[in-house]
Amino acid sequence: NFGPTYPATVGAFQTAFGGGGTDVSLSKYTPDGSAQIWAAYLGGNAGENPHSLIANSLGELMVLASTSSNDFPITDGAFDETLADQDIAIVHISADGTYLIGSTLLGGSGSDGTNAMYANYGEPYRGEIFTDALGNILATSFTSSSDFPVTDGAIQTALGGGQDGVVFKLNPTCSELLASTYIGGSGDDNAMGIRIAANGEFFVTGATASSDFPMP
Numbered sequence: 751n752f753g754p755t756y757p758a759t760v761g762a763f764q765t766a767f768g769g770g771g772t773d774v775s776l777s778k779y780t781p782d783g784s785a786q787i788w789a790a791y792l793g794g795n796a797g798e799n800p801h802s803l804i805a806n807s808l809g810e811l812m813v814l815a816s817t818s819s820n821d822f823p824i825t826d827g828a829f830d831e832t833l834a835d836q837d838i839a840i841v842h843i844s845a846d847g848t849y850l851i852g853s854t855l856l857g858g859s860g861s862d863g864t865n866a867m868y869a870n871y872g873e874p875y876r877g878e879i880f881t882d883a884l885g886n887i888l889a890t891s892f893t894s895s896s897d898f899p900v901t902d903g904a905i906q907t908a909l910g911g912g913q914d915g916v917v918f919k920l921n922p923t924c925s926e927l928l929a930s931t932y933i934g935g936s937g938d939d940n941a942m943g944i945r946i947a948a949n950g951e952f953f954v955t956g957a958t959a960s961s962d963f964p965m966p
Contacts, residue, residue, distance in 0.1 A: 887924070
């Protein structure tokens with residue numbers, strides 16, 4: 751959304767435009783689309799862009815976005831509370847839209863959450879968010895940060911090239927990074943989509959320009 755006229759509803763977790771160029775705007779409607787249940791802004795004093803969203807079995811909404819706002823709305827105890835350049839944002843919203851269950855930044859000292867491998871409108875803002883049976887939040891995105899947070903035992907702990915894909919998992923309140931890894935070689939790479947197998951393994955899709963992309 752580009753301004754203060756989006757029809758946010760009374761009682762929503764954010765009812766005013768945060769500022770900057772754009773905020774994420776969210777609306778929930780009845781199944782037949784005839785009535786709005788709730789609507790809210792999501793953003794701070796600079797720019798935000800939405801990438802992906804999904805609802806869990808409880809009707810709670812999870813949003814993957816990118817932000818350049820140093821006052822982006824995050825929750826107490828969030829895994830990462832400090833903006834560095836541009837970061838990925840992961841937000842878990844109550845089913846009635848009145849409060850944030852969890853919200854955190856995620857990134858390093860470079861640019862995170864904008865796809866450098868784009869050709870068409872909208873492609874800079876891709877990636878995907880998903881949820882597992884325990885309510886944990888999984889997502890794919892991209893980073894040019896050499897210090898993007900990764901977890902012990904990650905399959906790739908260092909940035910391979912100019913941009914790598916990243917795959918990560920957070921607990922439902924966005925307070926703990928359960929798993930995180932780079933995926934990429936010496937060229938540019940991205941991670942666009944994610945699904946979970948019955949045994950809990952992740953399937954990730956993306957693109958690569960790396961001749962040394964990691965293979966089994």
